[in-house]
Amino acid sequence: MIKNFRNNPKYKRTFHGTKFANLKSIFDHGLQPPGTAIGKSEVEIVPGHIQKGVELLGIKNWSDAVFVSPSPFYAANSVYAGRIPCNGRTYCCLVEAMIFND
Secondary structure (H helix, E strand, O other), rough: OOOHHHHHHEEEEEEEEEOOHHHHHHHOOOOOOOHHHHHHHHEOOOOOOOOOOOOOOOOOOOOOOOOOOOHHHHHHHOOOOOOOEOOEEEOOOEEEEEEEEE
16 A cells, blocks of 8 residues: 655655656666665766765765755756756656655
C-alpha cells in the first residue's frame, strides 16, 4: 500500500535538480549518494562539484550527501537541473522527494 506522504506532517516536500539522463536510475533506485553502485555503474560526482573526502562547514565527506531543496526554484537552477527543449519551450528537470522529518 502506498502511503500519502504529502499529507503526512512527518514528511517534508523537497526537490532535486538533475539531468534528464539520470531520471530512469533515480526512478528505479531512488536518490543515492555518490559512490553507490547501481547495476554496472556508480553514482559519480559531477566535475567541478565538491569531491569525495572534502570537509566543508565542519561536515566531513560533504559530497556523501544527497542534495535537495525545499524550493523548486533553487533546485531548478541550471547548475543543478538539466534543460529539456520541446516544441519551442524549455523545461527543467526536477524530481520531487519526500524527506522524513523526524
